[in-house]
Each structure stands twice: as C-alpha cells, then as structure tokens.
Amino acid sequence: QVQLLESGGGAVTAGESLRLSCLMSGDRIGDYPMGWYRQELGKAREFVAAMNEAGGTAYYANSVKGRFTISRDNARNTVALQMNNLKPEDTAMYFCNGVYLWTNEYEPRFPNWGPGTQVTVSA
Numbered sequence: 001q002v003q004l005l006e007s008g009g010g011a012v013t014a015g016e017s018l019r020l021s022c023l024m025s026g027d028r029i030g031d032y033p034m035g036w037y038r039q040e041l042g043k044a045r046e047f048v049a050a051m052n053e054a055g056g057t058a059y060y061a062n063s064v065k066g067r068f069t070i071s072r073d074n075a076r077n078t079v080a081l082q083m084n085n086l087k088p089e090d091t092a093m094y095f096c097n098g099v100y101l102w103t104n105e106y107e108p109r110f111p112n113w114g115p116g117t118q119v120t121v122s123a
Contacts, residue, residue: 009117022096030074035099038092
C-alpha cells in the first residue's frame with residue numbers, strides 16, 4: 001500500500017522561499033505521475049503542480065506558474081516542490097499524491113493521503 005509523507009513546510013514572510021519534499025513508501029514513485037495539491041482551511045483541495053513519470057514534463061496551476069517548480073528523484077522515491085516568491089494566498093496545507101495526467105483535471109490517484117505539510121505566508 002502506498003504511503004506518502006510530506007515535509008518542509010513552515011512559516012515565512014511574503015517573498016521568501018520554501019522547498020517541500022514528499023517521500024513515497026510501499027511502491028516505486030517512478031511508476032507514477034506525481035503531483036502536489038493544497039488545501040486552505042474550509043476550502044476544497046486544489047491542484048498545484050504535477051510531473052510525468054520520467055520527470056520531463058511539468059504542469060502548473062496558473063496561480064503558481066513561474067514561482068513554483070516541481071521536481072522528482074525516482075532513485076530516492078521522492079518528489080519536491082520549490083516555492084519561490086511566496087504570497088499570503090499560498091498559505092495552505094500541502095499534499096503530494098499520484099496524479100492522472102490524461103485529463104486536464106489533474107485528479108489524484110491514491111485514495112490515502114499523507115498528513116500534509118503546512119505552509120503559512122505572512123504579508
């Protein structure tokens with residue numbers, strides 16, 4: 001059974017950067033497109049970024065394009081999200097998951113989510 005564990009969140013000031021990491025256990029991360037999602041308190045979870053299995057193609061939500069970069073290290077079974085020029089509206093709990101890339105809905109693949117990692121950006 002796939003398990004996901006996110007880390008790297010924190011509290012920063014607008015304009016600063018954070019790097020999130022996600023470790024998969026129970027399967028090979030290289031077999032799946034992977035993505036990042038976020039959820040603000042009281043709101044629905046939303047897609048942030050995704051990358052195909054080999055790491056050659058990335059997809060981003062318009063709100064983070066140009067500021068966030070997704071990457072993956074299949075040998076280490078990890079996927080990362082570099083977040084630069086953070087804004088208060090980026091404040092959310094961030095999660096990783098497998099992602100279906102054959103639609104533009106970027107639906108998550110695995111039913112079990114990790115605990116997430118909190119990102120808080122103050123003005």
